[in-house]
Amino acid sequence: xxxxxxxxxxxxxxxxxxxxxxxxxxxxxxxxxxxxxxxxxxxxxxxxxxxxxxxxxxxxxxxxxxxxxxxxxxxxxxxxxx
Numbered sequence: 001x002x003x004x005x006x007x008x009x010x011x012x013x014x015x016x017x018x019x020x021x022x023x024x025x026x027x028x029x030x031x032x033x034x035x036x037x038x039x040x041x042x043x044x045x046x047x048x049x050x051x052x053x054x055x056x057x058x059x060x061x062x063x064x065x066x067x068x069x070x071x072x073x074x075x076x077x078x079x080x081x082x
Contacts, residue, residue, distance in 0.1 A: 004026055
């Protein structure tokens, strides 16, 4: 379902890497995979901080952000819970 990821779950990936992927590697039409936890201890905060920095840049570059949709047009539920 996704076309690009920043490996933001990995302890070896820092905030700068996440920002670089989002600003330099994302192309129109990409579906970006990011994680909200369950990886490295500080992984969620790195992703949040990176998004705070790059979302304005991406918007200035013409990107718009939409939720993914199933073929029937309904929103896909976000996140996985156990």
